[in-house]
Amino acid sequence: MWPLFALVLGLVIGSFLNVVIHRLPKGESLAYPPSYCPSCGHRLGPKDLVPVLSYLALRGRCRYCQSPISPRYPLVEAITGSLFLLAALFYPPSPMAFLVFAFLAFLVALAFIDLDTYELPDALTYGLLFLGLAASYFLAFPLPFRKSLDGALMAAGGLGLVAGYGGLFLRRFRERRPEVPVGPHQVHMAALLGALLGPGVGMALAFLTWALSARTGRPVVLPDRLTLPLLPVALLLAPALGLDLLESLKGSLVAAGGLALAGGLYWAFRPAPPEEEEEPVAMGYGDVKLLGALGAWLGLYAFLALLLAVFLGAAFGLVLRRQKIPFGPYLALGGVVAFFFGEAIWKAYLHLLGI
Template identity: 45%
Template sequence: MNPDVLLVALAAVLGLLVGSFSNVLIWRLPRGENIAFPPSHCPHCDHRLSPRDLVPVFSWLGLRGKCRYCGAPIKTRYPLVELLTGIGYALIAVLFPPLTFGLSTLGLMVLFTLLLVGSAIDLDTYTIPDELTLPGVVLGLLFALANAADSGLPTFAQAVQGALLGAGLLVTINNLGSWVLRRFRERRFPEFPLGYQQISLGLLAGTWLGPWWGAGVGLLSALVNLMTRRVVPIPETLTLGGLLVSVMLGSAAVGPGMILMVQGALAAAGAVSLVCGVYWWLHWRRHRQDDGASEDAESDVSAMGFGDVKLAAVIGAFLGWERLLVALVVAVFAGALLGVVQLALKSENRVKFGPYLAAGAFVALIWGDEIIRSYRQLLGL
């Protein structure tokens, strides 16, 4: 048998097995449960499942979609996730042969699982767990070390840039959108010691100082909050308004130039937002009960969830900033199209952007190079 064909078949089998574990993640992560213990069990009768109950797809078919022990229905999502993962892994093995791409192929399979699990959880809960996204960014950077320069996948430096720009682009859209939704009023409930105010400050500083100094200014503001033991307000009229003025000045050839200013602003905001993500994750894990008691507390209006910001960083780390832009464009168009359909049907119009972003990333993975090449030819670049 041809080695490539054998590896594709093995990838499909691996995908089925990983898909079975993905179902565990989809069920347990939103509930804060341990993903390893207790062993797999029926969520209805709590009976421990035997090995014959855990064969991907075939167990569900053999049981006709019902629990062997209590007869409760088993969601079709279980075999669907397993099938999608098996097909996805096989397709990745075809497009990125393991004998040629080595560990990079495995990295793309990890990305596929992160996107699928995150999308399924987002559809159920309107959240994307930090346990997926934040380690996912680190994994994207680590796998980038194995990417060859001519592979079409990002090198380590490009992966860092992709992660920062991915998070920065989404958080900038969120901050500007939230500012508009609040009718340009200031935040009533700024986070302590680190939050959206520091991200907006990083945006403004990054336009003139570059990504790392810009991020440093934003984080220095958090240090000031800690030292004074209160939130020292940073008006968004200054930070976000200053960002818009800075970009206009950059377009008039003032300062480093508009392109460098935008890149510096987005990367600085992305760096601060990822630090925020880690801080909030650790804080939530330590104070889960306290936070749970205040879930109904008032908060400022937000244009999108922060989980989408971190998911964009994952995509940027694995695929690079150019493919990230393709993924974002596809996600926006897909979301807008479905939004029009929902409006026509007068159905629920709350947008779960994570699945669109994941679908856009898959499109970018398969056709991203062709789309980017065609765009450059169109512009004569």
């Protein structure tokens, strides 16, 4: 009964996610108006809203105006239903199982919104992050809190640095105009200082420059051309300075992640900084926040999710040959695979190496 219940619940939640995917990016209310046909505007009744089945019964056409209904709607419902079913096979009925359902629902919504709009709404990335941290804090699920927090910070810090280096190369080492009061510059600075002085001090100094930037209205930062090239040097020299290399790396990622997630949260509540001339970027900060959220649920397996996403993205990118490919759907898929099968994949990999 439990797997069947999960499947039906997933179909119903999937139907709600269609509304979220459609309306959230436009800032429309999720509750009002009730569902209507996008072609003729006719209000849909209960008979039109049965997940998947209505679509099949109506042969993919609106009951009132006969215009075709996008197969996306039953697809989202079917995907959500299948994922909930999968979760029910891993987790018996419990509050934990419902947390996993929520994790999956967030990822489905994020993946499809990114496909449509190339954006990952802060409400969803931070919602997923804080839900994962809260679940770890109160239930020690899916991870002990410490691992969840470290996972979130290190994952966000890691991808934030990838974005930093990628951007620097794409701009051919031209300095990017720093954002006031906080932006990627502070993330890169925190990474360097965190590697040398530990995550606490690294973060504190970066927050200090944030405060000074806010106070003076002008950027108070070290240039990327300095911080980013110095970071690998600092890590290489760590053992010579009497530091543990792994601790330095962790300090660097944690400090960078702290600034990336705190800075992102700040901008989530502010009007976006004025659009500059199109700067080439390797990766949006939406992806950084999403990987941070995955870190709260997966711990260090978030890096496995990232690796899977890169491979999947490369594979699909070759097939689809599109100019602009959103990365969020691949991260979401990598996150689902890593959540259920991360440990098995890791063990198989170690086995392959003969360890």
